[in-house]
Each structure stands twice: as structure tokens, then as C-alpha cells.
Amino acid sequence: MEDEFTAEEALRRIGDFERRVRRSAGKAGLVHLLAGAATAAYRAAVLLGPRRLQFSAAIPRGPLVGMSARHHGRLGARDRAIAWATRAGGVVHLAYLGMTTAALPAAVFLRPGEPGGGRTASAAALAAATGLPLLYAGGRILRTPR
């Protein structure tokens, strides 16, 4: 592997590695989008669904969170956008934690079907908001020029 190589081969090799890193980054972006959509769907089920749906929604959530964490842990290459999105204590993590924390009391107080107009709309907005940090991070990772 230590043979002489031409400028053309060197440039081809550089392009090849850029593509591999791009592929890895693309996967990380998609995982963020999937996690964001799953989070919003889960929160919507918890805040708006019947009691039975709340419990059944929690079943696939555990493995999904586990798979997402495992993917991030095993991510081989991180560019600037991925490093920003996955930084512990970073803006994405804090926003996600903030939204999740806000959703906890909401699960108690914003029950649909109870008196008081706008509760269902508020719950739906909060459910969508809990997924937003991850959706935004996924979009930003995918949009970053590489």
C-alpha cells in the first residue's frame, strides 16, 4: 500500500473518502429525523391518546431510543454538524430535555376531552415541539454542504 501513486489516484482517493464520510453523515441525519418523528408521535400518543395507546406507545419507544443511542455511540466519523447535534449539554440536547420536561406536567394537565377549549391543540403543539430539536438537527446535518 506504500507504492508510488499518481496525482489522479490521490485525488480519486480523496473524493472516495469524502463520499464515505458523507454517507456516514447522511445516515446520522436520517437517524435524527427518525428519532424526532418518533418522539413527536410518542408524545402525541401520550398526550392525546386513550390510556391503552399510552402504554402501547411506550413499548417500541424503548428499543428506538436504544437503537438511536447505539448509533450515536458507534458513529465513526463526525463532521461539524454532527458534532453540534450530538454534543452532550449542547443546544439540541438541552432543547430536547426542556421539551421532554415540559411534556411531563402537560401529560397530567392537558388531557383531551376535558373542559377548556384549546387543550387538545396545546397538547398537539407540545407533542410536535418535543420532536422539533431532533428534526431540526437532522435537517441541519443533511443540509450541511460536504
Add this chain to the structure above:
Amino acid sequence: MSGSHPRHELDDVIHAPVRLSIMAALAAAEKAEFRFLRDTIEVSDSLLSKHILTLEEAGYVEVEKSFVGKRPRTRLSLTDSGRRAFDTYVSVLQRLMTGSPHDRD
């Protein structure tokens, strides 16, 4: 040999297949894991370590070692000087490919 041909400007530290692969991967990513580089470049741990050491000694690569639980994790990134050296190397390659008039100065 006057040494004016752009090929003489190619950085010998980078201009070796394994080291170029490491630099190219790190230039595209902010940080890369040792494991990712080894699997992507398809070399043994020892060969990769040897070339990383060369790049580290040249001041091009920064090595960050940590533990995740009990498992060691090695992350690599380009230093500012490594990124500059890589950009220069790529521009020399492009000049070699296009054969710009500047080559014949």
C-alpha cells in the same frame, strides 16, 4: 532537477496512500474514530497506528484517547496546521492535474 515542478511541492508526509487516506477522511469529518479509519482504509491496527504517529509527529493530527465504560476510544482530528497542509496538498494535486501555466514558472 531544478525542483520547480509542482510535484516537488507535494508534502511527503501526506503523499503516501495510508496517510493520505487518513488525512482525507479527517478533512471531511471533524473527528473520526480509530475503528472507523481502520475499517474504511482496510489496514491493520498496527499499520494505522504507525502512520497516525507519523502524522502526529508532523503536527497534522491530534489524537484524543478516552474510555467509554471499560472500552478505550481513540478519536482523531486534524490540527489547524494539518488542515492547511492538506489544503495545500490538494491544490498542488489540482495544479498537477490541470497543468496550469504556474507549473512552468
